[in-house]
Amino acid sequence: MGKGSGTSKTNVTKRPQRLSDSEAAGTGGASSGEVGSENSTNACLFQFTPVIEIDPKGPGLRTGQPVTLVQGKSTALDVMSGGAKVASFSGSEQALVEQCMAIGYVYKGVVRAVNGSNATCSVKGFGVQNGPANDTR
């Protein structure tokens, strides 16, 4: 039950949150507490090279393609690119990544190599900072 098309839609621009990989990032996270808060460094701002399983029904992958990890319906994380699910990730970092996602971190990167049904990526954690991505929008 959405609004009918006749209702007004004017002057509305989405203001995404600003992502940052700096130590100050992550304060805009959700409610579950801070992962690694006992350490001086932010445990969620790590970089890793996951091997992802290419979705045989997906559009395929190429080297250099941007990817983003997104929580989906299945136990593995969805790997999204260009609005489509391209692969799944269920490697050893999944648990930490999900913990960090729960408090607002985002993981994205690029495909480094494609090997048959798998691909290796370089993925980095970003904190969601309070504040718009671009105040001038």
Add this chain to the structure above:
Amino acid sequence: MGQLTILDNRAPHCPFVHRLEEHDNHCFSMGIEKPGYEVLAEDHPDIDEWLAVIRGIDLQNVRALPVMLPDFFNTDFIPTIRRGDSELLAAHKPKFVAIRLEDVVSRHELRVAKNLDRFGLPKGTKPILQCYGSDTLIENLWPLRKEVFAQLAKLGFVAATSVNYSMWDDQPHAERLINIKRGLITFEDWQAAGVPAIPHIYWYGYKDLAAWAEWLRANPDVDVVAINLQTIRSQLEWDQAMRHLAYFVSILKGRPVHFLINGPSSLVRVHELNDLLPSFTLSNAYVTRTASAGQIISRQDDDAWTNYSPLPRRDIFRSNSTLYEQYLAKMRDKYPAKTKNIQRNPSPQKENPAKP
């Protein structure tokens, strides 16, 4: 199979299929959306990042915490008041009043009211915050909501609804699925800010409602949900909403939920809601709007009308509010078996919602 239109073009790898009605093939914005309103579609350049920020479209990764909500279960009607309505409250002391987000947060600068003095709340009247705001306000709020919620949390609201990020039936489904989840994320944010939170339920079709029912079953601490029917004007839209709500009640399968319904002023519609919902509280701004304009509401059965009255506005407000309170109480008395039957495993942290 219906006739194809330019929008009936499902992406070959649409990631949202499990949440789509069969007829919903509106994957792309196609560049033909109304200018001035940015929509999120599968061809939006930031779609992946939006999905990551909201932790995907599925609702299950948002968890409701045990919360002490006020006793809505024995409250039939809550007037929505606006800033400047303080004189209306001089002769009537509602148990609760609803205050809209845009009356405490400025639309562009997001300036938050320092207190609720501007509303002139009588002692003992409890304010709840309805986060049903203009799109400009709630979109500006999104990246800054945590700071704004932290400030709002100091104003003494006894409960707040999650934000109703808009959905239009003619938009690509990514927009509405993301907005439904954004709304639920703000429920989580209210919890984090320490304000008792009420999830606002928005939907397009049966699949969305099924997802909400699944979420409610997974979150037994939620026993109140908010639904905003304020934007429903035509009978066609109303009838569809009632069909959807009937479906929702049926799939809840006895899972007790109290509804906070905002918007309807027509007694015919209120009556329909009473027939449909197991337990609900109505709120609307009609009683204050009419009172501010010197219009007193009268009724006979389900028929209501207004006339100009020379009475002081505060007396008109009392009369208008009392009309709804009495109308709803009368229906409650008429159908005692179906009213206020929320009673489930009361935890020590909750007020016992059962009616004595």
